[in-house]
Amino acid sequence: xxxxxxxxxxxxxxxxxxxxxxxxxxxxxFGGLPGSLYGMIVLNIFLYxxxxxxxxxxxxxxxxxxxxxxxxxxAGVGIIxxxxxxAQHGLAIVVVIFISTMALxxxxxxxVEKLSSASLENxxxxx
Amino acid sequence: MLxxxxxxxxxxxIYQISAWCQRKTSAIWLNPxxxxxxxxxxxxxxxxxSFQYYFAQTKELSNLLEPAVVALGYPLYQHLKTxxxxxxxxxxxxxxxVAVVVVISFTLSMALINIPEVAIALSYKSVTTPIGIALxxxxxxxSAITAFAIILAGLFGALLGxxxxxxxxxxxxxxxxxxxxxxxxxxxTSTISKISYEHGxxxxxxxxxxxxxxxxxxxxxxxxxxxxxxxxL
Numbered sequence: 001x002x003x004x005x006x007x008x009x010x011x012x013x014x015x016x017x018x019x020x021x022x023x024x025x026x027x028x029x030f031g032g033l034p035g036s037l038y039g040m041i042v043l044n045i046f047l048y049x050x051x052x053x054x055x056x057x058x059x060x061x062x063x064x065x066x067x068x069x070x071x072x073x074x075a076g077v078g079i080i081x082x083x084x085x086x087a088q089h090g091l092a093i094v095v096v097i098f099i100s101t102m103a104l105x106x107x108x109x110x111x112v113e114k115l116s117s118a119s120l121e122n123x124x125x126x127x
Numbered sequence: 128m129l130x131x132x133x134x135x136x137x138x139x140x141i142y143q144i145s146a147w148c149q150r151k152t153s154a155i156w157l158n159p160x161x162x163x164x165x166x167x168x169x170x171x172x173x174x175x176x177s178f179q180y181y182f183a184q185t186k187e188l189s190n191l192l193e194p195a196v197v198a199l200g201y202p203l204y205q206h207l208k209t210x211x212x213x214x215x216x217x218x219x220x221x222x223x224x225v226a227v228v229v230v231i232s233f234t235l236s237m238a239l240i241n242i243p244e245v246a247i248a249l250s251y252k253s254v255t256t257p258i259g260i261a262l263x264x265x266x267x268x269x270s271a272i273t274a275f276a277i278i279l280a281g282l283f284g285a286l287l288g289x290x291x292x293x294x295x296x297x298x299x300x301x302x303x304x305x306x307x308x309x310x311x312x313x314x315x316t317s318t319i320s321k322i323s324y325e326h327g328x329x330x331x332x333x334x335x336x337x338x339x340x341x342x343x344x345x346x347x348x349x350x351x352x353x354x355x356x357x358x359x360l
Contacts, residue, residue, distance in 0.1 A: 016197045023197065034261040036196035037342045043200030044207070054204065061201040068195040069160045070142040072256045074185045075192075076164045078271030080171060080178045085245070085272075092239040093272070094279065096232055096249050101280045101310050104228040104253060105288050108333070109297035109306035111220045116213075116301055 005059065012060035015052050019043040134184040141166050155285050155318055160256075161278050196257045199335060206332045217305070221337045222344065224309050228253050229345055233352045243353050244269040250349050252276035254338040255312045262342060266349050277312065284311025285318035304329025309337040 016039075023039025046052040079086065086093070145162035171181060182189070210217050229250045236246035247268025251259040256277050263273040288307040297303060300323050307315040308330035316334050320327025 013194075016194045019200070020193055020197045033342055033346075034196075034265050036193040036261055037258065039193070039197040040200040040203065040339075043197055044204050047201070047204040048207070054201070057201055061198045064195060064198045065202070068191070068198075069256065070139055070163070071188050071191040071195060072160055072260065072274055073138050073142060073163050073167070074182050074189045075260050075270050076160060076274035077167050077171070077181060078178055079164070079275060080168050082269065082271055085242075085269075089240045089242070089245065092236075093245065093249065093276065096235045096239060097252060097276050097279045098283055099235060100228050100232040100249070101253065101283045102287070102291065103231055104224050104310040105284055105291065105306045106295065107227050107306075108220055108224040108309045109292045109302045110295070111223065112216070112302035112305050113297045113299060115216055115220065116299070 008056045009060045011053075012057045015046070015057060016043070019046065131184045131187070134181060135188055137170075138163065138167065138185060138188060155314070156282060158278055158282070158314070160274075164274075192257045192260060196261060199255065199257070199338070202331060203335045203339065206335060209328070210332060210336070217332070217336060218340075220305070221309055221333060222340050225253070225337055225340045225344060226348065228310070229341070229348045233349060237352075237356055243267075243357055245272055246356075247349055247353065248272035249276050250352075251341065251345060252280045253310050253312065254341045255334060258338045258342060262345055266346055266353070278314070281311045281314025284315040288315060289319060289322065300325035301329050305333040308333030312338070 019042040020036060020039040022042045023037070024035035026038040026042075027033065027035035043052070047054050047057075142159055142163045145157070145159040145166070148162065149157040149159055167181075170176075171178070232250045232252065233246045236249045237243075240246065244267070247266045248263050248270065249272070251262045251266075251268070251273055253259075254262070254277070256274060259273050259277050260270045263270045284307050288311060289303060292298070292303050292306060297306065303322075304316075304319060304326040307319050307326075311318075312334045313331075316327060316330030319330050
């Protein structure tokens, strides 16, 4: 068993929990975003100012992100209490998701295509 | 205690089997989370297990959502270095995109379904699941609907996004990656990273930056919409 992997995993867990509790403190003090999102920003700040060693987090965080969707299963199972809602409005829900998703894909795609060719021209004129 | 552990184990085992099925077939629509939920629901109906009971037993699993959101700060940090030069473009396009999707989702859901809890859930369906669920709970929406809507948004973008973008003449890896990452989060991103490395890089950039933007401007829009629709004139 590789000792470094375990040490880095513990380091990552402590770093994440520290950021989470700092984030929750911010949430209690100011409200606004959920505590976990403030925690995400806190982690970013720590990484930016090199107060947390990014290299040591890498492997653990990649593992977490790869496997985290199992944690969403209980929330999704909650649909069991909303069968009548799905039976009544399922089609409308799918339509809303389809239209808004394709609208977002189209809007971002077209804007980036137009703007990035424009900004590339600007850059070359700067040089 | 034993019972809680066995429900968590059951969930993880079914999830692992589903993930194995997807790896074997590499079919996008065989989403492990979707498969796990569709396997658990018949078991629960058959064994007469209520959702409240199952949710209480697997609370530890849901509690991991919070550290998972914090962990997403790491890819965000990695991408901050790459967007340094184009941050104005990325931020303005993605902010506009997020605003458009929240407004369309909310108003269209109110027009067609007229249930604020569902409209809130559908407004947060373009972001990665832990953030979408956290935001839905904070705004008082139905997070079970969010969980499903997020998978569907991911599937639509992953399956139809690339060919639709090619059709409307958006062909650069940068534009395609950002568009699908913003709309279809990790599901879309993992699918398009097979097209090119650049697609994947821009996809994960968009997914993480648009999730941040949604977390900041989403509640402002959604909470005011809810007030607007639920306050009697």
